[in-house]
């Protein structure tokens with residue numbers, strides 16, 4: 197039958213139609229062009245993973261010249277030509293010997309690639325890189341060299357490289373955040389002024405810039421195995437501060453600086469799973485709402501006048517009552533009041549009470565940019581102060597201080613403080629906000645209560661933790677010693693603390709220079725606290741007081757005991773801390789029953805991280821100087837928290853060593869203390885090493901009894917060398933089964949207690965050694981010993 201082959205061939209062709217783009221997976225020859233009309237086949241990579249061409253933006257007749265994932269329903273864009281605006285239908289791109297040229301429908305050139313040689317052909321590579329090559333197949337241009345917001349495995353950011361976020365979920369214009377791999381070799385995330393793109397101070401830094409170029413960052417690498425790290429000039433690898441991942445070879449990976457300022461690594465299974473979307477593997481920073489800690493200018497993550505709440509690292513933005521989003525389609529664009537306000541709006545014939553309502557939001561704060569701070573005030577006084585001040589738009593009340601603020605508010609977040617918002621009577625709630633139940637109190641004051649379930653849960657957590665406003669500024673009544681710098685602390689009156697401790701009744705113990713009492717704050721959260729009453733008028737007491745307040749008042753880390761506030765009234769010097777319900781690490785380790793191995797390892801890691809924070813992540817390094825199990829407290833979640841900063845030494849910015857008298861506790865102090873040489877953060881590393889052995893072995897660093905076991909460090913070394921880790925952990929089965937970790941940890945401890953401070957690792961390296969990111973060799977020098985002071 198003559199007619200049969202023809203329909204068959206036709207059917208065959210039809211069945212191939214969906215796969216036709218595969219056929220174009222070859223070199224793009226000179227003269228090839230694509231046009232933006234919604235039905236042009238893009239240029240596809242041989243694996244069909246990526247496509248280059250015109251990408252039609254959702255529901256519009258505009259396009260981006262872009263590269264996207266071609267093989268999954270979620271055709272995520274990984275690169276686009278940096279035209280100021282998306283291009284119109286009818287635009288066209290052509291490949292010539294001088295590169296790619298993008299023309300608008302009128303033939304006007306709006307973008308060109310600028311190859312550094314003569315182009316012979318182009319290729320969409322399987323890695324997602326569109327390259328132009330010369331006749332010798334050398335690349336003369338590649339999209340990987342001009343990234344937008346995304347980098348892909350095998351892509352490298354060289355010195356000076358940059359990613360910029362898009363403007364919003366759906367708008368691909370340059371947005372409010374940039375990722376820079378700076379010329380100095382540091383990976384930084386910066387907010388940028390919009391629209392001039394001037395970068396503000398970074399909210400994340402890898403701290404890999406160094407004047408020694410072999411120690412300084414050289415490339416930001418996204419490896420084939422889906423890891424992202426900084427490579428130093430000498431080839432060393434510096435990990436970013438996020439968790440390690442195990443790559444799944446059947447997945448796609450990408451890392452994107454998202455429009456909300458979070459740098460996220462994503463993954464997506466290559467095999468189709470219905471309803472799949474990109475899932476977040478890890479991200480930096482942990483919590484963007486809290487990350488912008490010291491802005492001089494700029495709006496914060498959510499835009500002006502709004503406040504930010506992070507849920508698993510993803511921020512969401514909310515307008516205060518009486519305000520609404522500036523751009524209803526972009527919650528990150530900030531809020532504006534729905535009513536006129538400010539001086540001059542009213543003629544002064546009406547009482548402010550008749551014009552404004554006050555709305556309270558518990559646990560919301562705009563911690564920067566107060567124009568006045570009044571106190572000691574009670575809440576009523578604070579409300580009145582704002583109400584009667586035409587400049588005041590919002591007041592934050594925290595304990596005894598009232599901070600006045602005017603618009604625009606910036607860096608709003610869920611944080612300690614009671615926000616009192618001044619809202620013109622009769623102004624409608626922001627559109628789209630849920631029905632806020634409002635209870636009118638006698639004073640005609642509106643209390644804003646949260647209604648949605650998820651929010652309630654959040655506030656239950658946030659408010660008890662954060663009752664206190666976290667700043668303290670000059671107060672009128674209490675003494676202010678100018679040698680105590682401004683900190684984030686609450687200033688208590690002696691009377692308040694006396695009441696909280698019921699007249700200093702319940703003694704918890706005695707620390708250096710004072711007795712610690714248990715107390716319960718009588719107002720607000722009824723929070724349990726530990727109040728340390730310093731011995732009167734000793735010089736050490738005074739010094740400890742200042743050391744604690746200035747060193748630790750500004751720190752915040754989950755492995756440090758938080759100083760909540762203090763009292764400095766007449767002769768009284770008191771420090772108020774969070775109450776730690778599970779006692780000290782010393783009780784925990786050396787008591788019975790023996791704590792389990794896993795719990796011990798978690799605590800040791802926590803303490804190490806706390807020390808990394810003190811040494812490296814504070815404005816200026818802080819040397820604790822007295823690390824020992826008695827000074828580590830354990831909270832109700834069994835998290836270990838470093839406490840007692842009475843001996844701490846805060847270094848000046850850029851200072852790395854200091855001359856100071858011997859501080860610390862016998863057995864834990866590093867040998868250099870006795871040598872009259874300047875000390876560095878490495879003295880804490882030494883103390884940590886001794887304590888690490890105690891944590892591993894559950895025994896004290898020195899014990900009477902059998903002579904060869906008396907000094908833990910020496911005994912541990914002998915045991916290790918004799919291959920008897922089992923006796924070292926006293927037959928702790930879980931530890932013995934975790935032999936590799938156990939061995940690595942013991943070696944790490946040996947490195948920490950090296951006699952020569954320069955041989956000791958930094959605490960950052962210690963955490964990497966403990967976590968197994970780096971190999972831990974056997975120390976070549978065994979010159980460590982019990983430093984008998």
Ligand SMILES: *[C@@H]1O[C@H](CO)[C@@H](O)[C@H](O)[C@H]1NC(C)=O
Pocket residue numbers: 221222223317333
């Ligand atoms: C593209 O062209 C180069 C050089 O002519 C050649 O080596 C390569 O095999 C070509 N690739 C494809 C997929 O045709």
Ligand SMILES: *[C@@H]1O[C@H](CO)[C@@H](O)[C@H](O)[C@H]1NC(C)=O
Pocket residue numbers: 254255366
């Ligand atoms: C596309 O637009 C529709 C309606 O405007 C919206 O629901 C959808 O989420 C958009 N999709 C993307 C990927 O932006």
Ligand SMILES: *[C@@H]1O[C@H](CO)[C@@H](O)[C@H](O)[C@H]1NC(C)=O
Pocket residue numbers: 278279280342
């Ligand atoms: C696009 O990128 C190039 C090269 O980085 C730069 O010179 C140019 O100014 C950018 N154009 C726009 C519109 O941002």
Ligand SMILES: *[C@@H]1O[C@H](CO)[C@@H](O)[C@H](O)[C@H]1NC(C)=O
Pocket residue numbers: 312335336337338341
């Ligand atoms: C030209 O550009 C390519 C790709 O961007 C790059 O790999 C190559 O080193 C450049 N060559 C010169 C001479 O700059």
Ligand SMILES: *[C@@H]1O[C@H](CO)[C@@H](O)[C@H](O)[C@H]1NC(C)=O
Pocket residue numbers: 363367368369
């Ligand atoms: C995207 O945002 C920029 C900056 O606000 C704006 O100029 C531009 O018009 C927006 N584009 C679209 C398509 O909405």
Ligand SMILES: *[C@@H]1O[C@H](CO)[C@@H](O)[C@H](O)[C@H]1NC(C)=O
Pocket residue numbers: 408409410411430
């Ligand atoms: C730079 O650091 C390397 C170690 O990576 C060291 O060997 C070298 O001496 C240092 N150079 C200078 C000038 O400090």
Ligand SMILES: *[C@@H]1O[C@H](CO)[C@@H](O)[C@H](O)[C@H]1NC(C)=O
Pocket residue numbers: 574575576577
């Ligand atoms: C607040 O302080 C004022 C003035 O000291 C006082 O009159 C008022 O009773 C106080 N209000 C409360 C609720 O304590």
